[in-house]
Amino acid sequence: MSKVFVTRNWHPNAVKLLSEYFSVKVWDQPAIPTSEQIINSAQECFAIITEFDDKITSDIIKSIPSLKVISNRAVGYENIDLTAAKSNNIKIGNTPGILVETCADFTMGLMLDLARNITFSNRNVLDGKWISFDQTPYLGTDVYQKRLAIVGLGQIATSVARRAVNGFNMNVSYWSRTRKTQIESELNLNYVDDINELVQNCDYLSIHCALTEDTYRIIDKEQFDLMQDVKLINTSRGPTINQNELINAINNGNINSAALDVTDPEPPNHKSEIVKHPKILITPHLGSGSQETFNKMAIMAAKNIINVYQNKNMISEVVIE
Ligand code: GLV
Numbered sequence: 001m002s003k004v005f006v007t008r009n010w011h012p013n014a015v016k017l018l019s020e021y022f023s024v025k026v027w028d029q030p031a032i033p034t035s036e037q038i039i040n041s042a043q044e045c046f047a048i049i050t051e052f053d054d055k056i057t058s059d060i061i062k063s064i065p066s067l068k069v070i071s072n073r074a075v076g077y078e079n080i081d082l083t084a085a086k087s088n089n090i091k092i093g094n095t096p097g098i099l100v101e102t103c104a105d106f107t108m109g110l111m112l113d114l115a116r117n118i119t120f121s122n123r124n125v126l127d128g129k130w131i132s133f134d135q136t137p138y139l140g141t142d143v144y145q146k147r148l149a150i151v152g153l154g155q156i157a158t159s160v161a162r163r164a165v166n167g168f169n170m171n172v173s174y175w176s177r178t179r180k181t182q183i184e185s186e187l188n189l190n191y192v193d194d195i196n197e198l199v200q201n202c203d204y205l206s207i208h209c210a211l212t213e214d215t216y217r218i219i220d221k222e223q224f225d226l227m228q229d230v231k232l233i234n235t236s237r238g239p240t241i242n243q244n245e246l247i248n249a250i251n252n253g254n255i256n257s258a259a260l261d262v263t264d265p266e267p268p269n270h271k272s273e274i275v276k277h278p279k280i281l282i283t284p285h286l287g288s289g290s291q292e293t294f295n296k297m298a299i300m301a302a303k304n305i306i307n308v309y310q311n312k313n314m315i316s317e318v319v320i321e
Pocket of ligand 1: 052073076288
């Protein structure tokens with residue numbers, strides 16, 4: 001029987017499904033497997049299911065000659081050495097689509113949290129600072145009818161825009177490499193072709209672009225300097241913003257506060273300024289983390305493997321150029 005290795009013990013339903021076709025080995029230690037442990041555990045495996053923070057290097061790929069599929073339970077796949085995978089004829093699967101609404105919910109949650117100082121006030125309650133009825137330290141701003149600027153207009157950003165327009169009557173602008181006129185007219189969005197113009201005219205700025213060479217630090221000092229009292233939400237990838245400049249921008253008032261579900265690096269040092277900053281709220285890369293979506297992504301990762309095994313197309317295959 002062919003073998004599959006799963007790098008976490010989080011996915012009983014996916015393991016059950018895979019077990020109909022494969023002998024499945026699951027990593028069951030609390031710490032994530034090291035490269036050496038992946039190599040040892042995945043020997044003779046046809047496929048592995050990996051998580052976003054399993055670094056699948058060329059060394060790992062070369063050390064498991066039986067490997068035919070790397071199935072990442074994530075949309076992003078920057079943890080995998082694509083060149084090594086291609087030259088070893090390994091297919092890569094990912095799990096886009098099903099997390100869209102879940103991530104959009106989470107983005108709105110972070111926006112509302114920043115707007116109304118939910119986490120920041122809770123920190124004080126935990127510190128015993130709720131002495132009498134006094135809202136004045138926590139007076140936030142409305143979300144309803146405010147201006148939202150979106151960087152990138154992929155599926156998640158579109159769902160965020162839909163919530164913002166239909167649920168909160170926000171005035172939504174976006175910048176994207178490619179203009180999307182159909183979504184624009186459906187949701188009445190304003191397209192801005194210059195990112196510097198976008199960031200100058202918003203109350204909330206939400207980052208949704210994929211991380212590429214072009215979007216690395218797309219929000220940097222130049223952009224922060226143009227902002228005024230903006231609340232920033234990042235649920236895409238940490239390196240899309242310059243974090244040191246974010247801290248400066250908060251300290252000098254260009255940015256009011258920030259909610260980061262992604263950081264650079266991930267996880268951040270828990271003693272670092274970015275984690276300790278009173279106006280920065282960090283969550284541990286939770287965008288897609290609802291029970292329903294977590295489970296669906298694992299099942300999709302399993303099906304991607306089964307499909308290759310049955311000589312069918314993956315539900316989602318990463319095309320390596
Ligand atoms: C999460 O960030 C993912 O890429 O699925």
